[in-house]
Structure formats: C-alpha cells, structure tokens
Amino acid sequence: MRGHGPLRGLVHRYRQGLLTLLLLAISSLMIFFQGTPGVAQPQQIGLALFSTLEGVITGVVSGIGNVITNWSDLVDAKKKLDADEAKLKSLAGVEREVVALKDENARLKEQLAFKTATPYTLLPAQIIAKDPSRVYASFTINQGYLQGVKKDQPVIAYQNNIYGLVGKIQMVGLTTSVVQPILDGNMYVAARFQNSRFEGLVSGKGSNEEALKMSYVEKKAAEEVHLGDLVVTSGLDSLYPEGLLIGRVHSISAKEYETALNIDLEPVISFSQLEYVSVIQRAP
Amino acid sequence: MIKPLLWGLFFLLLVLVLQTTVWNVTALWGVKADLVLVLFFFLAVHNNVIPSTLLGFLTGLSLDFITGGTPGYHAFIFTLAGYVLGHWKGKIFFDPLAIPLLLAGFATFYNTIAGFLLSAIFHLGRTFSDYFNFSFLLALILNLVAAPIIWAIFHAIRQRALRSRRGGFDVEN
Numbered sequence: 001m002r003g004h005g006p007l008r009g010l011v012h013r014y015r016q017g018l019l020t021l022l023l024l025a026i027s028s029l030m031i032f033f034q035g036t037p038g039v040a041q042p043q044q045i046g047l048a049l050f051s052t053l054e055g056v057i058t059g060v061v062s063g064i065g066n067v068i069t070n071w072s073d074l075v076d077a078k079k080k081l082d083a084d085e086a087k088l089k090s091l092a093g094v095e096r097e098v099v100a101l102k103d104e105n106a107r108l109k110e111q112l113a114f115k116t117a118t119p120y121t122l123l124p125a126q127i128i129a130k131d132p133s134r135v136y137a138s139f140t141i142n143q144g145y146l147q148g149v150k151k152d153q154p155v156i157a158y159q160n161n162i163y164g165l166v167g168k169i170q171m172v173g174l175t176t177s178v179v180q181p182i183l184d185g186n187m188y189v190a191a192r193f194q195n196s197r198f199e200g201l202v203s204g205k206g207s208n209e210e211a212l213k214m215s216y217v218e219k220k221a222a223e224e225v226h227l228g229d230l231v232v233t234s235g236l237d238s239l240y241p242e243g244l245l246i247g248r249v250h251s252i253s254a255k256e257y258e259t260a261l262n263i264d265l266e267p268v269i270s271f272s273q274l275e276y277v278s279v280i281q282r283a284p
Numbered sequence: 285m286i287k288p289l290l291w292g293l294f295f296l297l298l299v300l301v302l303q304t305t306v307w308n309v310t311a312l313w314g315v316k317a318d319l320v321l322v323l324f325f326f327l328a329v330h331n332n333v334i335p336s337t338l339l340g341f342l343t344g345l346s347l348d349f350i351t352g353g354t355p356g357y358h359a360f361i362f363t364l365a366g367y368v369l370g371h372w373k374g375k376i377f378f379d380p381l382a383i384p385l386l387l388a389g390f391a392t393f394y395n396t397i398a399g400f401l402l403s404a405i406f407h408l409g410r411t412f413s414d415y416f417n418f419s420f421l422l423a424l425i426l427n428l429v430a431a432p433i434i435w436a437i438f439h440a441i442r443q444r445a446l447r448s449r450r451g452g453f454d455v456e457n
Binding site for chain 1: 301306402
C-alpha cells in the first residue's frame, strides 16, 4: 500500500466485501423502488433485448425442426425411389402435407372463429418464451408497443371451443410483452358465479400449479354453488371486461370460524398447452 | 478477472435464452431443470470472490429482465451466492457425480430459501407455499438429474480452454 492513504488501503483490503455490499444495496434498491418509472425502464430495455434473441432462437429452432422433418422426408423419398415406388411415395408425401395443412387450417379457423365470435378488438399473439424461474409464471408474447399493446390489457385464449381469461399484460417491450397469468399468486381478478351471481376474488395458487382459488364468497352461497359451476369476470375491477370465463368449481370448503367460503377452481384454459393468445385492445 | 467474467457471462446468457425457449419442451408439470442456477454455481465455485460476485449480479439482473418479476430479486440472490461460492474456490475437489449432485441440491435449496426470505423481508406477496410445494421437489429432482450432465459439458469446455491457455474460467483476479 506504498503511497496510498489509509482509507484507500482499507478499501483495498475489504474490496470484496464492499463490492458485494454495493451490489446487494443496488439490488435492494431495485426491489424497494419496483414499479417506479425510473427503475422499470432498464428492465424494459433488457426485455426488448432478450425477447428479440428469444424470438430469433424460437424461429431458428422451428426452422431447424422443419429442415430435419424435410430431410427425413427426402431420405424416405429416396428409399422409395430406389424401390421404384415413386408414385406411391409422392402420394404419401402429398397426403402428409394435406394432413398438416388440414391441421393448420383447423387451428387458424378456430382462431378466426374466435376473433369474429367475440365483441372485443383482439390482437392475436404467439407465446415465444416462458419464465425461466419457478417462482414467477409469466410468459413472453411476440406483440409489443409497436403493435399497440399497453400495460394491464387483458389477455384471453380460445381452447376447446370456449374462450377464457389468461391474464394481463405485465410489461411492454418494443415488439414483445410479458404476460402475467391468472395462475400467478399476485394476480387478483374480480369474479362472480355465472349462475348464482355471487361475487368473489379469484387469485392464483402459485407459479406452476394449474389451480385457482376464489376468496371472499359469502357463506350463504354454499347452498347455491355446486361443483363444476362456471366462474366469470364480474367487470367490477374495471380491468377485465365482464363475462370472461375463468374456471370451474373444483372444491368447496368452509371453516366454522370464517365468514367466507374457500373455493378451489380449475381454470378453463390449459396453460401447459397454450401456444397462442389474444390481447384485448378494446372492449365494447 | 475480466476474461473469466465475460466467458462466464456469455455461457450463462446463452443457457438463459435456451432455458426460456427450447428447454420448455423438457418441462414436467410446468417445472424444468434450472440450468442457469446449476451452471452459475459451477462457474462461481471455480472463480475468485470478485468475478463470482459480479457474475452473480449480472446473471441475476439478466434473469430479472427476462422474468418480468420483481427487479433486483434474482440479482440479490445470485450476488450473495457468488460472494459465498467465490470463497470456496480451490477448496472443493470435483468428482464427476457426487459433488455436482451436492452442489445442485444446495443450489436449489439456497435459491428457494433465499427467495422466500427476500420475499418476506421486502413483502413481495409470495407465501411459504409458493416456494415450498410439489414444484420445489420436482425442481430439485430435475436439477439433480441435470447436474452431472451440465458438469460434464462445463468440465470439457473448461479443460479445453485451460489447455489452449487463451482464456478459461480459472484466471486469477
């Protein structure tokens, strides 16, 4: 420490601990000031960078998958050519293609029917990445600020001929956005039973469990609520339009000392099978 | 110090992007092996305190960017882990199976416990059951399964880098 002051010597001696404390302090401040515009901005820039990369990788992987599929088809075709079965092979190839096209057509028709069947202005989106961690359940879609996506816009999906609530836009990047699904423990949706009209609050039960719970349902509803009953958005939180399907009653329980029922719901949307969603840009 | 940090960051970011995209196909009941966490622990335990701490901070920050969760959450957890693991450099003899398994198990427990404590301290709205549930057990098993494979790949790349004497992960800071 020749030529250095005592303070500099001290800093040098404890540099590891000081650096760690500094970085921990920065992290703590970020947690503490979460949600404020000044802190959210770097996260959005990071999101834009990462999601662009994710979009590219998803595209490349899908492209490689197609190449492998095409390559294996070519190998098959060659074998059949050698066996002098060119015509049969060609027909088989066409048939496969037709089946694939039929599947794609059915999916697109389903999406189109959904879009025309709902009174909302919808923006279709594809899921390009899912959260790497276990605690958060968010996923990234390929539509962002440039396509008109805004924070807190509801996200829905069409599955098995019904449309249901998926979640809301949590963060908007330039061309991608992060969706916070209703499965998330920090999501709360004002809801009511479709038949009995009793109201409550639906929230997630954790990141990866495909289950929801409904709280603050009056105990007198116990006689009118049954297993399998549908729960829809009530529209009272002014975030989600009224009448969007959320889930079905899976179990009902009540403790003597509590004034409300404990209701577990099964979401109408199968999140593990979700590939496409739609952002509600304008409700009627 | 810069070279191992940059190499480590490069590999971690690469794995992070893969984990959010192609790695989703390996998910069981929505849970997948946390490649970034396990790889970070392997990297940090082979580096000194300062590069490990910085690597932890930058990796955590990247995770915060990508998750859309609480900013600073992963940065805090990974920075602290980097600081502790940096002190273990040279004190652990790695075999191909037992130590990677132990380290992956420790990483999973640390990540969960630290996350729960951080959530409790900063009132992030996460409950005990959000952390300690069936997903935790499944994640533990998947991380243990993935650990020897990640270690084998990491070890092979590291040996190659050390042999070439042009980088690697063991450069003194």
